[in-house]
């Protein structure tokens with residue numbers, strides 16, 4: 001059985017909180033890229049992107065990493081590049097977001113019972129974090145998961161986010177292979193089972209090539225909605 005996320009696997013250096021500082025120094029390559037972006041675009045966010053949505057949410061969505069022109073520019077996950085259009089439209093459709101998404105921090109969009117984070121908080125060159133960077137940032141993902149005391153479901157967007165969540169729970173990849181619209185149970189510290197869903201990433205590449213259609217993406221969130229509404233014991 002997988003160990004709980006709160007068991008703090010050996011070798012992890014846990015941060016004091018789930019929030020890296022703006023100048024987090026842990027990944028030298030990403031720090032160098034951050035400095036390049038700050039020099040070229042001083043008006044951009046250019047820092048580890050914080051999670052978006054209420055701590056009290058039952059659903060956590062885990063993306064890969066900020067896009068350079070998206071979250072790295074605006075400071076909010078999936079805001080400012082193509083991937084956000086499909087994600088936020090889908091979240092609105094299934095009641096996880098309210099308001100109009102306009103790809104700006106001040107668009108007034110509010111998440112409902114849903115929070116969004118990334119497996120890697122800093123923008124990687126060419127959208128490709130290295131394995132060491134994914135591992136180095138994982139304590140922040142673990143802390144994000146651990147601080148969500150009402151968490152009941154996670155959706156991983158893409159195989160890398162899927163694998164990082166599994167490692168955060170010390171769950172074996174061989175028995176939880178990535179599959180679009182797949183679902184597994186992951187045990188949590190207090191005995192809850194977290195329903196773990198996965199989807200192909202809603203990137204422009206995946207949608208342009210037909211790897212992911214709008215219908216396939218909606219299907220994942222329809223399952224999550226049904227799980228939260230109909231498959232959980234009602235809270236008193």
Ligand code: SF4
Pocket residue numbers: 020024025026027030031048120121122133136137140
């Ligand atoms: S990716 Fe994560 S661990 Fe690495 S520098 Fe950014 S915030 Fe720090």
